[in-house]
Amino acid sequence: MPLTGHCLCNAVTYSVDVDEPLITAYDHCDDCQRQSGSTYSLVAVVPKAKLTVKGPVKTWTGKGSSGNAVHRSFCSECGSPIAHDPDAAPEIIALKAGTLDTEIKKNLKPDTEIWTVSKLPFCQEHLAKPFKHMPE
Template sequence: MPLTGHCLCKKVTYTVEVDQPAIVAYDHCDDCQRQSGSTYSLVAVVPKDKLTINGPSKSWAGKGTSGHAVHRVFCSECGSPIAHDPDAAPEIIAIKAGTLDSEIKKTLKPDTEIWTQSKLPFCQEHLAKPFKGMPE
């Protein structure tokens, strides 16, 4: 069963013709923090040749630590990040796992953390006061 997902406005959709990602990781790099607006980006690494993106997407390229470009793909309508595509590893692409369809992302089990040299010091596995939703 392929992996499927979409952006916030649902104008960009994608399909990855694999049953499972090769890697599911917490990506702590500074660029992913900035792109996600959060402390890390949960990514699902998949073979690039198995991905099909439909809809109004754009990309922006920045330089990765390898010196090669990293293309950040996003919806041109709502701005949702869809993936990052590193030239240094042309066979893979990192899907932003939060964009996977709900039933698929519920089954993900992160198996690694990457770019932990940029991990923010307050990131913890378990926070002291969790809330199911917004605090009342």
């Protein structure tokens, strides 16, 4: 069964032809904190080749710590962040897990934390696999 999701206004929908994410992670990087407006961004990392997106998506491109571009896509209608796509890892894309369909996101089991170097001090203790930056 594919993973499916949409933005807040339903103008952007997506489907990923996989049964589950490669990893589900708390992403503590400063950029994800700012994009999500929260202490971290819950991301579902999936193979980019398996993702189909429909609707009015805009992209803002910034620079990651690798020096490579990170493309952040969002709905051009409601502004909901959809994914971030790092050039440093061209085979994957990190979907903003809050945009997954409700029954799918209810069953997510975060298994990883990334960018813990930027983790805010009042956040809970670590999961089993913390990484200071991207998985090492």
